[in-house]
Amino acid sequence: MAQYSRVAGSVALITLQNPPVNALSAAVRQGIVDTVERALRDPEVNSVVICGQNGKFCGGADIKEFGRQMSGPPLVPMIHAIEAGHKPMVAAIEGVALGGGLELALGCHYRIAHSKARLGLPEVSLGLLPAAGGSQRLPRLIGVPAALDLITTGRHVTAAEALKLGIVDQVTDHNTVDVAVKFVQSVAGQSMDSRRLSTRPCPSLPNLDAVFEGVMQRVRQSARGAIAPVACVQAVRAAATLPYPQGMEREKELMGTLFTSGQARALQYCFFAQRAVGKWSLPSGARWDTSKAMPISKAAVIGLGTMGRGITVALAQTGVSVVAVDTQERQLAEAKQAVSGMLERMAQKRGSAPPLGLVHYSNNLQAAADADLVIEAVFEDMALKESVFQQLSAICKPGTFLCTNTSGLDVDRLASHTRRPELVVGMHFFAPAHVMKLLEVVCGPRSSPEAVATAMQLGKKMGKVSVAVGNCPGFVGNRMLKPYVEQANFLLEEGATPELVDQVLEDFGFAMGVFRMSDLSGLDVGWRIRKADKLTDPSVPAGQPVRVRQGRRYSPLADLICEQGRFGQKTGQGWYHYDKPGGRVARSDPWLHSFLEEYRARHGLVARHIDHQEVLERCLYVLINEGFRILDDGIAAGPEDIDAIYVFGYGWPRHRGGPMFYASMVGLARVLERLEHYHQAHPDVPHLQPCRLLRRLVASGSPPVQRWREVIKRLHSQL
Numbered sequence: 001m002a003q004y005s006r007v008a009g010s011v012a013l014i015t016l017q018n019p020p021v022n023a024l025s026a027a028v029r030q031g032i033v034d035t036v037e038r039a040l041r042d043p044e045v046n047s048v049v050i051c052g053q054n055g056k057f058c059g060g061a062d063i064k065e066f067g068r069q070m071s072g073p074p075l076v077p078m079i080h081a082i083e084a085g086h087k088p089m090v091a092a093i094e095g096v097a098l099g100g101g102l103e104l105a106l107g108c109h110y111r112i113a114h115s116k117a118r119l120g121l122p123e124v125s126l127g128l129l130p131a132a133g134g135s136q137r138l139p140r141l142i143g144v145p146a147a148l149d150l151i152t153t154g155r156h157v158t159a160a161e162a163l164k165l166g167i168v169d170q171v172t173d174h175n176t177v178d179v180a181v182k183f184v185q186s187v188a189g190q191s192m193d194s195r196r197l198s199t200r201p202c203p204s205l206p207n208l209d210a211v212f213e214g215v216m217q218r219v220r221q222s223a224r225g226a227i228a229p230v231a232c233v234q235a236v237r238a239a240a241t242l243p244y245p246q247g248m249e250r251e252k253e254l255m256g257t258l259f260t261s262g263q264a265r266a267l268q269y270c271f272f273a274q275r276a277v278g279k280w281s282l283p284s285g286a287r288w289d290t291s292k293a294m295p296i297s298k299a300a301v302i303g304l305g306t307m308g309r310g311i312t313v314a315l316a317q318t319g320v321s322v323v324a325v326d327t328q329e330r331q332l333a334e335a336k337q338a339v340s341g342m343l344e345r346m347a348q349k350r351g352s353a354p355p356l357g358l359v360h361y362s363n364n365l366q367a368a369a370d371a372d373l374v375i376e377a378v379f380e381d382m383a384l385k386e387s388v389f390q391q392l393s394a395i396c397k398p399g400t401f402l403c404t405n406t407s408g409l410d411v412d413r414l415a416s417h418t419r420r421p422e423l424v425v426g427m428h429f430f431a432p433a434h435v436m437k438l439l440e441v442v443c444g445p446r447s448s449p450e451a452v453a454t455a456m457q458l459g460k461k462m463g464k465v466s467v468a469v470g471n472c473p474g475f476v477g478n479r480m481l482k483p484y485v486e487q488a489n490f491l492l493e494e495g496a497t498p499e500l501v502d503q504v505l506e507d508f509g510f511a512m513g514v515f516r517m518s519d520l521s522g523l524d525v526g527w528r529i530r531k532a533d534k535l536t537d538p539s540v541p542a543g544q545p546v547r548v549r550q551g552r553r554y555s556p557l558a559d560l561i562c563e564q565g566r567f568g569q570k571t572g573q574g575w576y577h578y579d580k581p582g583g584r585v586a587r588s589d590p591w592l593h594s595f596l597e598e599y600r601a602r603h604g605l606v607a608r609h610i611d612h613q614e615v616l617e618r619c620l621y622v623l624i625n626e627g628f629r630i631l632d633d634g635i636a637a638g639p640e641d642i643d644a645i646y647v648f649g650y651g652w653p654r655h656r657g658g659p660m661f662y663a664s665m666v667g668l669a670r671v672l673e674r675l676e677h678y679h680q681a682h683p684d685v686p687h688l689q690p691c692r693l694l695r696r697l698v699a700s701g702s703p704p705v706q707r708w709r710e711v712i713k714r715l716h717s718q719l
């Protein structure tokens with residue numbers, strides 16, 4: 001809806017009303033059309049201000065309407081009518097002006113923003129382009145390079161940057177509507193001809209072709225198969241090279257392709273999945289909106305290796321005071337330097353002071369005594385972690401939350417080593433912890449709703465997408481990763497190369513294929529876990545066939561690589577060769593290829609041709625199959641949780657929506673059929689055996705992912 005009122009005698013004030021973000025639903029669009037017509041007709045009115053209710057101008061088109069039959073007045077003619085109006089129209093921008101909201105403001109003759117407002121055209125992140133004239137008006141207003149930057153990245157700008165770029169005419173710290181009303185009165189009666197952006201030429205650019213070629217190259221490289229960024233560049237090119245009406249035609253044509261695409265559906269699903277995961281609930285009935293999170297002003301981080309350092313930085317960035325503890329003096333000194341360096345670099349980028357004073361260092365666990373919350377990040381060793389939790393339980397004040405960053409150990413077992421198991425919860429960050437958006441909050445059977453709420457809330461404050469998961473080996477993300485990595489190793493045994501597997505996965509859209517990723521993370525990490533699981537020599541019982549462990553197929557390839565001291569990037573050699581230890585550029589390694597040939601010969605394996613389809617299906621479907629098992633076990637609340645974990649923590653291409661969404665796009669019957677096919681070919685690989693939930697969903701007619709919860713009926717929910 002849009003409310004019409006008269007202020008200051010002659011100014012019509014149109015207020016968009018559609019909480020929470022005044023999205024441009026059909027009713028709002030109809031309201032705008034009606035109220036603008038009324039203002040233009042009313043002889044007592046000489047000017048118009050458009051604003052949004054509750055301090056938010058407009059969050060853009062109503063995304064919930066996409067994918068349904070569109071009704072109500074379309075945006076393009078509505079915005080044209082505003083721009084063509086003979087009375088001055090001013091957008092009073094508070095809160096946000098995003099997507100269609102900014103396009104509406106660009107149709108107005110002036111824009112006044114509050115200093116705290118954010119503006120942007122984020123359509124690209126929904127698989128779309130700004131198709132209500134945004135791709136044509138913005139370049140005319142701020143020039144091609146700046147418009148290309150905003151439209152292809154979708155980034156939000158502050159009011160101050162918007163003023164600098166020329167998107168807004170004025171920024172105020174006062175009441176924006178009052179300022180806009182005063183301003184519009186001062187221009188009432190003037191001609192608005194020069195203020196209509198559609199009538200302006202695009203500022204000329206001498207090297208137009210080179211600019212577009214450069215941006216297109218950059219976009220294609222970083223988009224990894226996403227079509228919207230490419231269409232955004234094409235639309236802006238139309239603004240730069242065609243008259244406005246033809247540019248609008250091109251914008252419409254490009255939007256037509258995007259609007260109904262699978263990528264747009266996937267990206268819009270991700271938007272809602274990201275929000276859905278915040279609305280967690282536990283089997284006890286405790287929920288996100290009924291459980292109280294405790295405020296955390298002082299935290300302690302125990303263990304200052306790769307993870308502890310990143311977690312310390314992320315906490316300090318959030319304004320939380322941190323006691324950073326490592327018992328090794330050398331590690332402590334190195335961590336101090338590394339943390340300060342990271343904080344300084346980040347502050348320099350932002351142009352603010354680094355929060356160095358928030359971090360204090362100690363080599364003594366006692367320093368954690370008065371922390372509100374502790375995050376343990378020592379080596380992945382159960383006995384060590386148990387001892388640390390036992391000590392913390394004795395040292396910390398009553399009520400301190402005790403969290404672990406373990407990658408997959410039993411959180412409840414750690415809880416049992418404390419006097420307050422209800423205050424123990426997993427906070428599983430991803431490396432680098434100050435950059436990666438994902439946080440798995442692991443709820444043990446005894447974790448209290450307050451502990452879960454506090455960890456979820458702290459994660460959100462740190463800018464993370466926090467996902468509540470149940471307690472099982474590997475939780476959600478790493479549990480699914482295991483069969484994926486295993487399958488990639490089997491493919492090597494059968495004739496593939498790391499280059500082939502990685503290329504297929506990178507073509508699919510992963511930032512890194514599985515072998516490049518393993519080299520980056522360090523091959524020794526998995527090796528240590530396999531040793532602890534008694535899968536590697538010398539703990540393997542005598543007589544155990546070398547490619548079978550615990551009755552199922554096992555590939556010792558990664559163990560053999562590690563035995564050679566090849567731990568990946570850190571040692572300069574792994575599945576690939578690097579120029580030096582710590583080198584980043586992966587090069588094909590002839591040694592590795594001969595090693596694979598010898599390995600196959602030794603085990604009587606005959607290399608066969610493996611095509612791209614098999615690589616993709618075996619790696620992805622086995623991971624998806626484990627995702628179904630996780631849902632069936634009640635370790636994740638729904639497919640959205642798994643998808644958010646994979647998109648924000650594991651580099652799953654966002655435009656493919658996450659593994660569970662992808663499965664529903666491929667078709668569950670097809671996934672089932674291919675798993676059956678591969679399981680028949682490899683009966684000694686239990687992970688390939690289709691899970692019963694997948695079968696049940698197929699038997700229920702393969703409902704869309706949004707309706708899976710109706711089919712998942714858990715007997716023993718862990719969440």
Ligand SMILES: CC(C)(COP(=O)(O)OP(=O)(O)OC[C@H]1O[C@@H](n2cnc3c(N)ncnc32)[C@H](O)[C@@H]1OP(=O)(O)O)[C@@H](O)C(=O)NCCC(=O)NCCSC(=O)CC(=O)CCCCCCCCCCCCC(=O)O
Pocket residue numbers: 020021023059060061062063064075096098099100101103122123126128129130131132255256259260272275276
């Ligand atoms: C606005 C935010 C920054 C607020 O953030 P925050 O305060 O953190 O709150 P949130 O938790 O994010 O959100 C709260 C709540 O609001 C919901 N919500 C937010 N935004 C929207 C929205 N735009 N629509 C609907 N709902 C929204 C959100 O889901 C939360 O609710 P909950 O899920 O129940 O918890 C932040 O929310 C944000 O960033 N929002 C998104 C902003 C955005 O991306 N805007 C752009 C939208 S797309 C757009 O505007 C495009 C256009 O306008 C162009 C439209 C042209 C259409 C023309 C169609 C022509 C098609 C031609 C094809 C023809 C095909 C054929 O031939 O058939």
Ligand SMILES: NC(=O)C1=CN([C@@H]2O[C@H](COP(=O)(O)OP(=O)(O)OC[C@H]3O[C@@H](n4cnc5c(N)ncnc54)[C@H](O)[C@@H]3O)[C@@H](O)[C@H]2O)C=CC1
Pocket residue numbers: 302303304305306307308325326327328331376377378379380381384388405406407408428429430431521
């Ligand atoms: N490295 C990664 O990518 C990820 C690791 N994790 C998990 O995070 C934890 C830490 O991993 P990393 O940072 O990689 O380890 P790391 O090996 O880099 O660092 C561990 C640190 O703990 C310190 N430490 C050991 N015992 C201690 C004690 N009793 N008290 C205080 N400090 C002690 C060590 O001195 C060392 O500095 C592990 O549980 C790991 O599984 C989780 C997510 C990702």
